[in-house]
Amino acid sequence: MHGINDEVFTAAEAMNRMMTRDFSRLNGPIFDVLVCGGGIYGAWTAYDAALRGLKVVLIDRGDWANATSSASSKLVHGGLRYLENFDFKLVRKTLAERQMLLAAAPHRVRPLRFGVPVYRGGRLDRFRLAVGLTLYDGLAGAIGGGQGFRYYGGRRFSGRFPFLRADGLKAGFTYLDAQTDDARLVLELVAGAQSAGAVCVNYCEAGDFLERDGKLSATVVTDRTTGESMAVQARHFVNTAGQWAFRLQQGRQNYRLSKGVHLVLPNLLGNEALLLTAKADGRVFFMIPWYGRTLVGTTDTDYAGDVDAVKVEAEDIDYLLNEVNHFARNTHWAKDDIIGAFAGLRVLKASDASSPSAVSRDWELQAAPNGLLTSIGGKLTSARSDAAEIVDRLCGDLGKPVRCATFGKPLPWAPEGDFPAWSAAMIRRAVALGIDRESADWLLFRYGSRVPEIFDQCGKRPGSAVRIVADAPFIVADLLVCARTEMVVRLEDLLRRRLPLLILAKLAPKEVRRIAETIAPVLGWDQERIEAELKAICVS
Structure with a gap:
């Protein structure tokens, strides 16, 4: 990563940071682990496992963080209220994670x-x-x-x-x-897993599981964007599908x-x-x-x-x-x-x-006789720690005793060096490009060390430093970079999770249409596809 005064950000570096969706990469050798579910637990598990040298595939039937992991209170916290239930173990664990993340991921x-x-x-x-x-x-x-x-x-x-x-x-x-921004936290971890060698594909659904000698050996996976299917072999399978976990457990909803x-x-x-x-x-x-x-x-x-x-x-x-x-x-x-x-x-x-409020938010790992590991419970804050336990178990079963390295490790987009000095330098650059101060501040929060990609876009395309809509702190360059580099498949991916405009602004139909037409050339959408995407989010 560059120093705070370095104005250079090469095209090659931008390409290395780009998230790519390639269903064909599932058709390869036997994976060590297939993780089903691309929320916070699946993302941390895939990232940790890839860093330990395992051959990993991460899939989600929808978009990354498309359910609970983009519908949280956006907090990284210990859970003050859990002290009333004397749940000291959970509070201690989550506070340790909070303190670590404040230091390792200030962006x-x-x-x-x-x-x-x-x-x-x-x-x-x-x-x-x-x-x-x-x-x-x-x-x-x-x-x-x-x-x-x-x-x-x-x-x-x-x-x-x-x-x-x-x-x-x-x-x-x-x-x-x-x-935090929960959806972007998940996205950053998926990007980190992919950079570490994991195969990560959204809109990819696991169907029938195949067994050999009573143990899972493969699953039929379908690309929901094309309908193409293939059998993916793995030595171990982890179910982090959240509310859909029962579908992978043969209909048993034990939560x-x-x-x-x-x-x-x-x-x-x-x-x-x-x-x-x-x-x-x-x-x-x-x-x-x-x-x-x-x-x-x-x-x-x-x-x-x-x-x-x-x-x-x-x-x-x-x-x-x-x-x-x-x-x-x-x-x-x-x-x-x-x-x-x-x-x-x-x-x-x-x-x-x-009452659900009286139920512990602690986490457990359930193991089925056929070897399927299912993650149940937990919190956004403690997901890294729980995922480390999952990967510890996988490494033990695989005979690869590699220790977890995610505790204290800077997140993939964390800037190097003095964060306040870096932030001040980036804000100055943003303002010089015509980005308003509030939007610039949120850009650092959203992109971290990737924010020069936004500046590069502003330099290439006149008018992209302005806000998408007047009363929300997101600029046109942000929209274009998300569409080009962050594995966007649907318009909702872009406007709900990459930039949460659908919940932060009352967008008029004409504004949504203008956004769709702006990013259509980036995503290769024709007019028919634009109309389908607008219809999917109830815009005509």
Whole structure:
């Protein structure tokens, strides 16, 4: 990677970073492991295994991070609320991962301070919060150095969070956690796995499994873009398909599903988040600044419906809006104020607990008699650690005792050297090219060391430094680079996961059409394909 003053970014380097989709590469020698499911668990597993020298193939029936892994609260956190359930082991593990990722991926994982108000008659009082936050900081090793929690009287806390209603506000605390872009975190890991030698193909579905002597030996894989199928041989198979895991387990669903819904509202908070306790049921929910909007969520309800048709229901919207309005000062948010919304399913371990919120978020690896390993449960934050256990097991079974190297390893797009100095230099370059300051800041968050690709695009194409739409911090060059280099197959891949415009802006049909026509030459789409893509996301 280049130094902060190096203006050169060669075409060869750009090509090396380009994600390529090549179904034919599945037709090769026997793989060591085939990973089914390209969410956060599949991505970490493939990346770790490839770094250890295993022959890896990673597939997903849809796009990378197309389900739960792009429908999270976008947090890298220890889970303060889990301390109430005395789940110290999980909190310690996730806090260790948070601290590691803050250091190893400063472009991808950013510190975020949360406020916790204490209201008269509320469920959480000052003493319990102070004890819990002291323990939380202690488990993270974050006491001192400006990272620890802080206490505020009611008036000072109200001044820090003027959005909150002041009546009954006795005091408040702030504490440190972190946030990310979940879909781009997955994408970066898939890109890293591919660079390390893994074969990674999205829109590629595993069908019938083949066995030899009672053990899995191959699966029939279908390219969903062409209909072509082939048998792919592997020594081991890992099921990280999340809500679709049962389809690979011959229909046995030995886990629990919980639906989580988030709303996207206008910017209410500035640069700090809030952890709040719902009046309706005492659950914790968040208000989080994200790409200049406010993310509100999440719900946590049992789900027994169609896993291919998870959607935001009217009662989900009412629940979250009612809770936001309960805490809002002189403001009443209505459905018309919602910019975007999304739903996802959490896969939880089987439990008899009456509420999904009471079920542990810890992770387990299930092994079937035929050798299929299935990942159940877990969290975005702890996925790297859990994936390392999966790969440890694979290496043991293969007789290749190679130790995990992902803990503390900079992520594939992490810039080298002094990150603040690098960031300042990149921002100066961006502004000089005509990119507005807010969009430039988010470009660094999205691309890390790849951001010179954006600058190169701005130099090549006049007008590509401007925003795609006025009120969202994404520029035309970002759109074009994503389309060309990030394994985009469908328009929704681009507008929901590469750039989350579909949930961060109320796009008019003509704006979506303009975007589709802009990227059509890059992706080789004709007018018929453009119309099909617009129809698929309900734009005419």
